[in-house]
Amino acid sequence: GYNSSDVAISVIYAFHPARVLEEGIEVLHHAPENAAPSLANGYHFRPPFGWMNDPNGFGRFGGLAHLFYQHYPHSLRWNTMHWGHAVSKDYLRWKHLPVFLFPSAELSERADGRGGAFSGSAIPVAGQGGEAIRIFFTEQMRDRKPEEQIQLSALCSDELSTQTPAIILPERPEGLGLTQDFRDPYVFKGPDSVWKMLLGSRDKAGGVVLLYETSDPQGANGWVFLGPLHREDRYGMTAAECPCMVPLGAVDAAQTRWALIFGLLTSRDPATGRRNMTSATVGRFDGRNFQPELEQELDFGSDAYAFQAFVDGDEPVGIAWLANWTDVSKREDFPTAMTLPRRVLWNGEAVLTPPVESAEGLRQSLLDDRRLAGGDRLEFENGAIEIELDLSVAGGPFELLFEHPEVDLGLRLGADGLEILFDRRNGKTSPRYLAAGARPSHLRIFLDAGSIEVFADNGRWTGTKRLPDFAEMRAARLSAAEGVVLSARVWQLKL
Ligand code: FRU
Structure with a gap:
């Protein structure tokens, strides 16, 4: 039937x-x-x-x-x-x-x-x-x-x-x-x-x-x-x-x-x-x-x-x-x-494994284009966005933490590599989504209501994580030491 x-x-x-x-x-x-x-x-x-x-x-x-x-x-x-x-x-x-x-x-x-x-x-x-x-x-x-x-x-x-x-x-x-x-x-x-x-x-x-x-x-x-x-x-x-x-x-x-x-x-x-x-x-x-x-x-x-x-x-x-x-x-x-x-x-x-070239066609409007220092926030219309980060300006370790009431989501560049931070609240020991040893100078981050995809240095390191529900996500905050500056561009993507 x-x-x-x-x-x-x-x-x-x-x-x-x-x-x-x-x-x-x-x-x-x-x-x-x-x-x-x-x-x-x-x-x-x-x-x-x-x-x-x-x-x-x-x-x-x-x-x-x-x-x-x-x-x-x-x-x-x-x-x-x-x-x-x-x-x-x-x-x-x-x-x-x-x-x-x-x-x-x-x-x-x-x-x-x-x-x-x-x-x-x-x-x-x-x-x-x-x-x-x-x-x-x-x-x-x-x-x-x-x-x-x-x-x-x-x-x-x-x-x-x-x-x-x-x-x-x-x-x-x-x-x-x-x-x-x-x-x-x-x-x-x-x-x-x-x-x-x-x-x-x-x-x-x-x-x-x-x-x-x-x-x-x-x-x-x-x-x-x-x-x-x-x-x-x-x-x-x-x-x-x-x-x-x-x-x-x-x-x-x-x-x-x-x-x-x-x-x-x-x-x-x-x-x-x-x-x-x-x-x-x-x-x-x-x-x-x-x-x-x-x-x-x-x-x-x-x-x-x-x-x-x-x-x-x-x-x-x-x-x-x-x-x-x-x-x-x-x-x-x-x-x-x-x-x-x-x-x-x-x-x-x-x-x-970079995204296909036509993925640039998803960009609907440029929401932001500026230098980001520690403490700065990026704001979006909804959770369907692409963030491009150029780390070659005055790069250094950083965390970009998305603001969500229930779930932790972020991106961290540290001495041990590039990592998608996910659900580590309350001491939870979820797996680590770590590209060990990665030191990229360029990132493209695609967020959708149910996923994050990170393409570092043209897909030399690619990380994909399914998310429970990020439709309501509207902002991210950079946490970095003084002197670290990232160049950021944010696009609203076509749904
Ligand atoms: C992989 C897989 C395949 C199989 C299919 C069944 O996800 O287990 O090996 O053909 O799913 O749906």
Whole structure:
């Protein structure tokens, strides 16, 4: 039984597919509880209704950026997974499209009401009369029964719906000691111009990323297992989730490094107490073997999980779920959002993830532009703002504390690095959101009603934290020693 909104969408789509794609659709919330406006992020992508987690199938097809996502349309809790769908010209203004992928009827008869169409990816393929989209995803039959995770693929010729999915990998490779988890197919073109597929898995020691390839991504049977691409056991992680891989430079150049990005499920960093981190491992990749050279955390906050990127034109662009399984109970009602889309760049030493260039288009009006000294306050119209801080004038340690009646939020630059201060009132020992050793000279801080994102030195350090409710936040105060001066600009952002 689907809700009447789904029926309405299907009817609109059946009669006016071109219009749906062109204009998107106004969608009504299913139930008043789903609106939860005070907790909603204003300029971040969020689903029109229901629950959302990982970004899926992020790519450019037919000239538009498409974002699919893990979706449960009927409530604000995780449940049997669908794929939601939206399109954009600039990654920031999205049009919602009808629910794209439903858990297949045949498979869900065997399911116990959970599972569904899990995470995956999409690639452009030649279709009749233009470009078509081929998607890859995991169907999970029963919650946490890995032997029942299988990989499927489906063709989408009209950018709005899929043909019947076909099973492409019915089982895990044997003989590797893979104990659980076989999911989240990510398909991309390797440096040898052959289509590759990554899958997240685990063995007794930790996470394993598996590598497959095919000469025919359209065929159901062509996928050949090449072996484990990478193993990872940092921070007590149990599985690699949502792997993705992008070149940091020209795809076919021998010197190009690649970033392998994946979620460290159940990891915990003893130094900060943070969990479920996302790792970017940089190394050489010849299409078969990956030689890691450095490991870096993609985000020093807690809420940029299941990051997925693809190469758009010359440079990769990625987006992540603005949450983390540690904080989000599957049983709690929770309005979900995505992070700002980010570039994935390489400066010769580290991966940079600055916001996409079009994020400057969010700036509506310049509220403030001045030098800030200790004790000075910045005031805003509402909590949807960007603050740019230039620390090169007469920088030094500082704290910028946002004023909120219940929750502590701030940014601190100290001897040990750059830190998002969150909820440390009354001696609480929440994790530390610390970019250890960071000494940036330039910061962009994006606040929305439900999140803070900090981009330091063009995304050399990027930190994302989900907030309980900052819609009412109107001011911040600088605390710094005498002589410290920051140059600050504040923009009201378009909602
Ligand atoms: C990551 C994840 C994926 C899985 C999906 C299910 O957040 O656990 O591994 O495919 O969520 O919704």
